Amino acid sequence: MKITEITRQALLDHATDVFAESGFDGASVREITRRATINLAAINYHFGGKEALYREVLRLAVDALSDASLLDEVTIDRVTREEAVRLFIRQQVMPLLKHGQISRYWRIFAWETLSPTPVYRDFIASEKLPILDQAEKIVRRFLPDGAARAEITVATIWLSNQATPFIRHYDTLSKPPLSLKIDKSFIEQLAADLSRMAIAGLNARGLLGPDSIECQVGGNESFRLSNVS
Amino acid sequence: MKITEITRQALLDHATDVFAESGFDGASVREITRRATINLAAINYHFGGKEALYREVLRLAVDALSDASLLDEVTIDRVTREEAVRLFIRQQVMPLLKHGQISRYWRIFAWETLSPTPVYRDFIASEKLPILDQAEKIVRRFLPDGAARAEITVATIWLSNQATPFIRHYDTLSKPPLSLKIDKSFIEQLAADLSRMAIAGLNARGLLGPDSIECQVGGNESFRLSNVS
DNA sequence: GTTTGTTTCAAACGACTGTTTGAATTTCAA
């Protein structure tokens, strides 16, 4: 590997860290170069500036999230809609295990949803984010064909934000006072729970009547009955 | 009203705006005083610094959110758990109508969940936020008594984040290409939909089996049956 | 070994940050 590529890579790696931690505005080029033990001017030399570096990180983020996706164009239509939700949730929750890899990208996007940078605006203007695209496709399979644009959008935002709070609240869970061990079994459980809640929520979508009726069936068994239009 | 109170109030008001837009770090005292057309040094004179001003805004935010709450200590236990969820969701969604009032406070908390300031850490260390408190109380009514701490926390985070994405994505909805009119009927519909999804999700929580079974009953009527443990 | 082009580096630039200062102004009671 050429040495110029090494510094480029180190810069990108540490930039991803800092951008994920503090957002674009909160990140400083001095902090990035300090962590990478590379001279301050390297960012402008190799990328042309802070914005261009961030653009590159966003580019990598979108690609990585697409690569790590469990839902490509083919499978999303082949599996059941419930299975599609499960895969959709899992692909967002699983990265929490590998603390420093994909989850950094999710955090960067979390910053962007709160206050989009011009760089990000350009980005989504040119190409749709795979996650929103996937969410919308899944949502459409739960909503009736004639669903209004607004209705689809609301459900899409809802679905694509089922897992994100837990990416954001990673510290809340892992640090005191909760101090949960974010291991494989916890993540699996979380993914399963979130999927179940998301599916139930999407199924309940579009109902007009009361949400559900509890039905006593046997001795201590009860069923919850909900009308699907 | 004493004139010192007028400037204090103007400072607090514009500070709330700027903190909501850019977060604590992103906000600048010069921007705040510029909007309030008050001298730069006023913040330090009246509050003692940027941090102290922010602390005051947070204080007001918590109070306002408590006042605007539809769920006081009494009603939260008197209504059905489904109704509690509906009230919980409504109190978060309704402020979207009054663009510049309570919704600013929600945005400030949104910044804090992404990267908590020391001021905010001190704040939640001394007193629990009413929203999380309420969410946990509601969640407990859906979960079995013996539910684990982790399980409750996960469900609490989930419930308290059912409405927040829409507060965050207010611009996405109201501006092009969607350009939805965020009027009373839209908000009412949104609150109803979110409530239904949240209730369905909470009901589905804790299930171990398949999520639900679709049952054909009559000609074009079908029911969705899900077991409640 | 010399040359040419690439990459690093410390230093400095102007613009911005929160805060301080001391004088000018305003307020309000005596």
Next chain:
DNA sequence: TTGAAATTCAAACAGTCGTTTGAAACAAAC
């Protein structure tokens, strides 16, 4: 009206921000 306290104000402080600069160090080709 006078005098002391409260409030405003422009200016400057030290620090950080992203970026630029020109020289130093390095690489590879002749």
